[in-house]
Amino acid sequence: MCGIVVQKINLLDKDAVKEVRDFLQTFQLLLDDNVDYTIVVRQNEEIKATCSKAKNVFKCFAVSEDLRGTGVAAILMGAVSDRLFEEGIYHSFIFTKVANIDIFTSLGYELIYKIENVALLESGIYDIVKYLEQLKEKYNIDTVTKKSAIVMNCNPFTLGHKYLIEEAASQSEEVLVFIVEENKSSFPFIDRYNMVKEGVSHLHNVKVINGGEYIISEATFPTYFLRKKDEILKAYTTLDASIFGKYFCKTLNITKRYIGEEPYCQVTNAYNDALKDILPTFGVEVVEVKRKAFMDDIISASKVRKLIVEGKISDIQQLVPNSTWEFLNTVIGKEIMGRIKVSDSPH
Incomplete structure (x- = not known):
């Protein structure tokens, strides 16, 4: 490979970034x-x-046709x-086109799941199977009891969220509430997690669990190579739902997933x-619950944040549990x- 040079791109250099964008454009990436x-x-x-x-998510991967099969993928x-090792990160994902699966499995990556046009793979000191085994141990989750699950962001935790959890708890032997761990919300994960945990402490058949990397995370959103919004959304939702069904439900004996009705x-x-x-x-049965309303308007985290921006703090108390109000x-x-x-992220 005569004349091959590996170069780090300065992401603050607009011209350098444009050159990379233009190269990716030729691959429709x-x-x-x-x-x-x-x-x-x-x-x-x-x-x-x-x-x-x-x-820790590898993305935007492309190799010119004339260099494929030359080992360039391994160099990249x-x-x-x-770089990840320098940052102390020893587990990574690669989100890529299905056509690239063989490239990455040859480099030690394991396929988590693939759908029609995208695949998610991982490599490192643990994998999704080991992660779920650790999750069972950490939260003392038995595999005999049939469980219901809810996945929530809670930005912040509202009476609407609390109502959905209570409905699930009243209809289930045990409920696992996964709080999205990705920190892309107004309220940091640890604060969202604590608001929920304290807010449902009266429900003895409910466990509040860290969402981790495999549920609604950076790793499961393929925006970098799907152009159309409907394709982006379909890939994201399909992959996330499939991973949850194949791994989480099977391993943790989840037979129902509760969701809130979403009109907006x-x-x-x-x-x-x-x-x-x-x-x-x-x-797995999906149970959709009608959203809780207050004064003929559904309760939502986005409404709470809107009231915060408008300075109507006292109005919030009617929409959130004590754990949120106190926080x-x-x-x-x-x-x-x-x-x-x-405009901050919803839910």
Whole structure:
């Protein structure tokens, strides 16, 4: 491979980033805005291959036709893996086209799941099977009792969320509530988790669990190579629902998943539709619960955040459990409220 040079791209250099974007464009791929590290392989100063990462997710991978089969993929992955090791990260994902599966399995990656146009693989010191075994041990989850599950973001935790959990608890032997761990919300994960855990402490058949990397996370959102919004949404919802059904439900004996009716948010509505389509194929019933309302308006986290932005703090007390109200009145809670924008992520 004469003239091959590996180069790190300065993501603050608009011209350099544009060059990478233009190269990816020839493969009908996009460079995600959230990448934090990008390298390219040049031959005679021309970009011939590239790979990026966002935290521990490898993405935006492309190799020119004339360099395929030459070991360039291994060079790219090795260089980005070295960066992860420097950051103290020893587990990674790769989200890629199905056509690239063989490339990455040959480099030690294991397939988690694939759908029509995308695949999610992983490599490192643990995998999804080991993760779930550790989850069972950490939260003392038995595999005999039939369980119901709920996945929530709770940004922040509202009486609507609490109502859904209580409904599930009244109809189930045990309920596992997974709180989305990805920190892309106004309220940090640890605060969302604690609001929920304290808010449902009276429900003795409910366990509140860290959502981890395999549920609604950076690893399961393939925005970088699917252009159309409907394709992006379909890939994300289908993959996430399938991983939950194949691994979480099977391992933890989850037979029902509870969801809240969603009249407003397109993303959540599409996700709910995917769950209804996919989970029954894994023997899991999807139970949709009508949203709790207050004064003829459904209770939502986005409504609470809107009231925060408008400075109507006292109105919030009617929409949230005591655990949330008490947190909002702490120093940390007030600091978070001061940074909230209406456009911040939903739910």
